[in-house]
Amino acid sequence: MKICIVKLSAMGDIIHAMVALQFIKEELPSSQVDWVVESTFKGVLENNPHIDNILEVNLKSIKKKKSEIFNQYKILKKYSKNNYDIVIDAQGLLKSAIVSRIIGANVIAGFDKISIREGIASFFYNKKVSIAYDANTIDRNATVICEPLGVKVTSEKIINKEKFLFSASYEENLPEIFNIFVIGSTWESRNYPKEKFVEIAKTLKTPTYIVWGSEEEHQKALWMQDHSEFLHILPKGSLDELKFVISKCSLLIGNDTGPTHMAWGLNVPSITIFGPTPTNRVYITPINKVVKSKSEVNHYKLDKNDFSIREINSEEIINLARELKK
Secondary structure, three states: OEEEEEOOOOHHHHHHHHOHHHHHHHHOOOOEEEEEEEHHHHHHHOOOOOOOEEEEEOOOHHHHOOOHHHHHHHHHHHHHOOOEEEEEEOOOOHHHHHHHHHHOEEEEEEEOHHHOOOHHHHHHOOEEEOOOOOOOHHHHHHHHHHHHHOOOOOHHHHHOOOOOOOOOOOOOOOOOOOEEEEOOOOOHHHOOOHHHHHHHHHHHOOOEEEEOOOHHHHHHHHHHHHOOOOEEEOOOOOHHHHHHHHHHOOEEEEEOOHHHHHHHHOOOOEEEEEOOOOHHHOOOOOOEEEEEOOOOOOOOOOOOOOOHHHHOOHHHHHHHHHHHOO
């Protein structure tokens, strides 16, 4: 069977969907699995033995230059020549549904109208999956990918998963024991205060590398490094290099964002800090924990002005970190 999964972005969403791959290959070992992704996030998928081909697109380029739509269409038409048996839209957006239809197959699968973020997208599918929009994000991803293939996935299977992020080998120049802090995210209201990250570092007294993305986050990281001897800025590298470093760390503490979710995909101990977003975006396991602010979250309308994450006491995170290190 030739399978094409469409999950274009973002990093955390792609990671949550990738857990399905091992279950597909377990039950359909001879299947070919290709994945369509925005070029920016290709590195997340690289080196995974369960992906046969990574198919890149750059739909974001269309926003900057409208004529780019023709180039992207040509790319998708080229992929359509792969003659897939099924294309699965795991994104649930109008643009991903259109991508799925252009690539084409006898079966186009995706969420039904009440399970999807953009209801109009469901009209592009001829095989539809029903699962509550406010259900666990990882369950949703696993279900929309596996159910159309007749592959059964349970919560127990997901909790006991094998790691599914892989990287090339890089030269190691890392301490034997070290932590990682992920200090950024897409909204400022999802970011735990830099001062409290410093408090955690000073208390745990473990060498800790700071992951950063934007220049604003870099400046924040520089400030943090100046305020604790235990904090060091991680040089900016590729996503594949980031997977490698995270795979070697003892504990990752970070905001609800892609690099933090890498720890779960690598079976590395982690603490994810939540403010205005729901904790059911992750799976809580014996080594993957969450800390949530006291605010209530509406899954259907997230509040970007909810800065309650700032009220989380650093001691709560420190105590959890100590438990994970026992």
